Amino acid sequence: MDLPHHGYRATKPRARAAPPAADSVLFEDTSSVGPAMNSQGYYTPGYNMEGASNIQEGPGMNNLFADPMASAAMMYGSSLANQGKDMVNKEISRFMSVNKLKYFFAVDTRYVLKKLMILMFPYTHQDWEVRYHRDTPLPPRQDVNAPDLYIPTMAFITYILLAGMALGIQKRFSPEVLGLCASTALVWIIIEVLVMLLSLYLLTIHSDLSTFDLIAYSGYKYVGMIFVVMGGLLFGSDGYFVALAWSSCALMFFIVRSLKMKILPSLSSDSMGTGSSAKPQLRLYVTAATAIFQPIIIYWLTSHLVR
Incomplete structure (x- = not known):
């Protein structure tokens, strides 16, 4: 009877020794920054959040x-x-000079109305001389004879929209045709300006014309093209040809009188200085060729829009 009693008393202290070790793990302080280890010696995840x-x-x-x-x-x-x-x-x-480009867009409503009247009715205009202030030309809003790029730009956009409307009325509209019409009109302007610059260079004609001036004078034909297309849409082929004749004559007169002040400013001085009239004749030919070329382009760019 004594052996079982001693065996039971021998195992009882081991059963009571386990809880203190478990309590030390459960209540261990894990709030410190340093890593904490569990009872098995591994780092506890999320210890240092x-x-x-x-x-x-x-x-x-x-x-x-x-x-x-x-x-x-x-x-x-x-x-x-x-x-x-x-x-x-x-x-x-x-x-491209930005300040120079701003000069060609320095316009107001009064200038635009006057310029449009001169483009359509140039025969009544008397004074064609461009005014200067201290060797600098006055901006367009102060001088109606000064070239500008506002009217050519707006006229080009209006021409493209009017061409789309004309093609739509005739049930021939398509984005490809409209894009071809716009690119053709733009290419003709570029070709005309390049030919003009090349002619002035090869003939050694010194003038006050800049590239922007030539673009402006070439772009004024879009005003006449709008008038021609409108005449064709409203009055048919007869109205188209009447409007074409009027706008062509008006544009040629405008180009000759405008370029005369730029290309032909000193015919007498040239002839007196060189003793020959070849240089003034060349200038006159360039001016006349530029004016005659305008109706051809107008007809080429508008004839397919009116049927």
């Missing part, structure tokens, strides 16, 4: 932009952007 949040909210992240290196990088990037902008503006200025 509070510590990670403290690192993210530290003064290093909040003062990132106050860092001298970051500020220097931002200033260097801004300097590079400004240099790139200056380079782009410089390259554009090589081929």
